Amino acid sequence: MSAPRKPSDPSGLERYYVLTGGRSGPGGSASSLDVATLVLARAAPLPGMQHEHEEILRRCRDPLSVAELGAHLGLPFNILAVLLSDLLDAGRVEARNPIPAHDAAGRGPDLALLEEVLSGLERL
């Protein structure tokens, strides 16, 4: 089921190990990231920054979902989450999670939001 990779690194693990310094994610500040979390850069890339960090900052000048970012960078979620946690910790990106189905009190999504989604869909 996993995507085909370069024969020199059949599992892709070596590349990921290098990218993340051997850390696995998501943990810490990235533990609540969702595939639909929007990421937004709040700072410009710095010279000498890790290439992937720079790419993330460049691509997230406008809010972009974690899933889209992963697809564009060719990185699986867990690896991307590690890279994002670095940027979150450094205050270089902001992350906003999708609006959930239930709030902490177990209430469903608010009707105004659902109406908003409906009117958008009806315009399709």
Next chain:
Amino acid sequence: MDLKGFDQPGGRAAGDTRSVKVMIAGGFGTGKTTMVRSVSDIKPLTTEETLTQASADVDRLIGVGDKTQTTVSLDFGKIGINESLVLYLFGTPGQERFWFLWNGLFKGALGAIVLVDTRRLESSFRAIEEMERQEVPFVVALNVFPDSSNYPVEEIRDALDIPEHTPVIAFDARDRASSRDVLVALIHHLKERSAVALEPR
């Protein structure tokens, strides 16, 4: 996370943008990828996920000799609802037996659409069961293939043991308007549930 007060260098208050997510589930070959493709504003993309057993040991590098982890691909698309709201659609991996590994699979979702191929009802049993178990609100969409028999919807509801209040709709996953209508039905269903929840007992 709070994004208030943050303006992009371009002056754009991008922090106002919000997202919602809807899952497209259903058995093998029921039309999940086709539906995502039909309604998405962007060319559908694929993201790779490592499904990890809940609270698994995070110090271990992904996938190395760990039987509780598996990699799956998710198709996804997006629909711009308005300038500040984006809806993301995620087609779940066909192998429902792995879903339990993925703690957050449905967590942030407003709801789900379960696709059913009426020629092979049994292929979507597991998806429906999972929705119920994880308490994800859903609608059932019958993807009509050319050689599908025209069973009355109620017969299919019985065969699949779908609760009374859960909508069952026939549609064509290849058609944008038809797929859009299924999404609309899901949102109506969510509205009804919210309204019921708000009623005093």
